[in-house]
Every structure is written in structure tokens, then in C-alpha cells.
Amino acid sequence: MKKRYFYFFLVALLLASCEDLVEVDDPTNQLGTAQVFEDVQTANAALTSLYVNLRDRSVITEGSYIGIGPLLASYADDLDCYHYDQNGVVDISQNLQQETNTTIESIWKAAYQQIYYANAIIYGAQHSTALPTEDKNRLQGEAILLRSLLYYYLQQLFGDIPYTTSLDYEYNRSLGKTEASAVLEQLVSDLGDAIVLLEDDYRNAERIYPNGKVAELLLARIYLLQEEWALAQQTAESILQSPLYAFQPDILEVFHKSGSHILWQLKPKNSGDATTEATFYYFTGAAPHAYALTGDLVGSFTGDDLRKQAWMAPVSLNDDSWYRPDKYKNLAGTNTNEYSVVFRLExxxxxxxxxxxxxxxxxxxxxxxNATRERAGLDALASLSSEDFITELLAEKRREFFTEFGHRFFDLKRLGRLDELSAVKPNWVAHKSVWPLPQNELLLNPNLNPQNPGY
Incomplete structure (x- = not known):
């Protein structure tokens, strides 16, 4: 491995939001990997830089044009897109994405940069002779979990993808794709390691760093994809049995940072800053500048559903009207009780x-x-057939998680119902269950071929 790639850490500390970390020239005043992991403070700083990068520019940055929340909500049927044609965002909302789409390319590049960051942290912690075992385990466990989350989203978006734990640039630049089922199997193994390495107790009372139960939740998601129903059940039950968590009975408290239903959340950069979601979706007294909720989604709520009243805001201008997402309400300078919730008990x-x-x-x-239905003021459902149960689950989860982290798209995909989008999305065709691999990546690395079918 070329030594310049070991100097990533201080670059990350100084430039936590860098966008084009492909090659880094040898610095004259930077700490090497071994030095970073001689000290808990500098090792923690390296890990913190990864969290900052994820918060500010990644697939889990909900208030961002590369965040999967808005992108997949508009790709499916929960958001209408009003963007000017910025980086292919409009094409994604219209199911017209091609391999030259720059937003898709940005998602791919950012995710693999962050995976490289995570791999470097894992390597540094594993090989440190100075850090206490407890800190080595925590650093590795959190980095493995974050890497697994990134791989999970990449696999769901693109299908077969490169999987690597290596820091060898020459090896990584020519890496071929790993078949989707093998990626999921590897993530099961990786998350098993993370669960062993991580404590259940949070290292911060505000739950801004994930714990072992967050790894279990992601593992349970993957078990559903693998149709390992009993394992998904057992893993979910393990989380519910934890005394750390309790169902939030008040609809108005779901997106407040202090709830014991929250497994992991992202803290805004500065005190008083709004969440990215609050800023990104906000508009009033004017036409939408980015997104508004679709009529199809709004119409799926009955008038007595408390979520329609609490989590949507009507906006009118002359004879036009829209609804905007209003789960996060505090704007800049006024936010004292909202962080961006990534995983919640629901x-x-x-x-x-x-x-x-x-x-x-x-x-x-x-x-x-029925738990979320009853909290929303709706009657509990009675006995259902298996097919009707899944239909109701999809509808209820849509009402609960609209605009959050692509849940709607991923649920339709997992349950084999993506073709339902053709009723409201005129450009929907089956091969668009995955996105095209970025053209520039295929040109740089022919081993990524073939392109996904249909593109």
C-alpha cells in the first residue's frame, strides 16, 4: 500500500466534508495512521470526522440532494419534485435516470469514500498497540456498523456492488462486483462482529453514536431481505427486550431528541441549528422550491389520523395548495429539542x-x-389474511415513515410490489428496481461491467 493513503486521517479532520478524495498527495505535516491510533483522543477524532461526513454529505443526509430520504420518496410515490434540473434530481423523480446522472455518481463516490474511511479506522484500531482494548473494540465496532450501513444502501440501490475491506488503492481501483446475495451474507457476518464489539450502553446520553442494538436493527433488516423470518423475529425481539427502549405514546414527541424510542440520531453541527430535514422541506406562502408531498400520499391518510395533522403542513398560494413534510419543525436559531432520527423503535x-x-x-x-395506528388515533385492525396483512403493513408503514430514509421504496422492493408504482409513475418499468452504475466509474474500472440491465 502506498503510504500516502495512510495519511487520510488528518485530511479527514481538517476537511471533513471533502468531496473528491481519490488521491492525496504526501503531506509534510500530517500524522500517519500509527500515530493517530497511539492516542484515544486522536483516534476518536478520526472516527468523529466520519460521523461529520455522514451527517453533512452522504446517503443518510436527509436534507441533501444526495440523501436517500427525498430522492427515494420522489422516486417512489411520496414526494413530487419541484427542483430545477439540478444534477439529475428531476430525472430520478421521474424514473428517467441514466448512467450519466451526476447525483447517482455523487452518491456512489461519497459512499465509497466513507467506506474507505471506515476501513482505515478499522485497520488502525485493530493494529494499535497503544489503545486500551475497550477503545479498540468501540472504534472497530462503530466503524464496521457505519460501513455496513453504507454497503446496505449501496446494495439496495445498485444490486451487485464491489465489496472491500482493503486499503490497497491499486486493488480497490480494479475491483469487480460482488453478487448481491453474497454482499448481504458478508453484512450478516460484519454486523455479527459489530454486535460483539459494541456495548448496548450508549457512550453519549443523547444517543448520537450507535450502540450494539443499532447493529441488531440493521441485521434484522437484512434478515428480512434474506427471508430469514425467524432470525428477523429473534433479533427484533432482542431489541424490544432491552430496558433502554420504550414505545413513544405521544405523536407530538416522536421527533424530539429525548425520547427513549430513539436508537440513533444525528446532532446538528451547532447549538440551535435546525435539522437538515426542517430546512430542506420548508416552504410557506410560495410554491415549493424542492419537494412537496404527493396527493397520493396525502390521500392515503384519513382526516382523523393524527399524523396528517402533526406531520404535514398545508401551504397555499392563490388557487394552488400543497402539503409539505413537517415532522421536524424548528428552524435555524430556534432548535432546542430536535435531532435527525436515523433509527427509531417503530x-x-x-x-x-x-x-x-x-x-x-x-x-x-x-x-x-396496530401500535402506530392506535397512537395516531386510528382503530386497531382486526383479523386479516396473510395477503391483506402485508398490504396493510405497507400502507401503515408508509404513513408512519414517509420521507424517512427510503423506507417506502425499500419496502415495496423487498415485498415484490414495486410494480404498483406504475399506477402513479408513468415512466416506471421493472428494471428500475436498481439504478445504473455511474458511467464514469465503468470507464475508470472496466471490471465493474456489465452495466445493470436496461441502462
Missing amino acids: EVYFILAEALAKQNRLDEALPYL
């Missing part, structure tokens, strides 16, 4: 409901489906 309820239903244990599954 998802665990849905995972458990689906896993039990797929085992034909519908009566056991119903309470987990």
Missing part, C-alpha cells in the same frame, strides 16, 4: 410484525402493526 415493531406474519403467526403480529 421500525422494530414493523420488522417484528412482518417476520411473524411471514411465519403465519398473524394474531401475534397484529399488535405490532
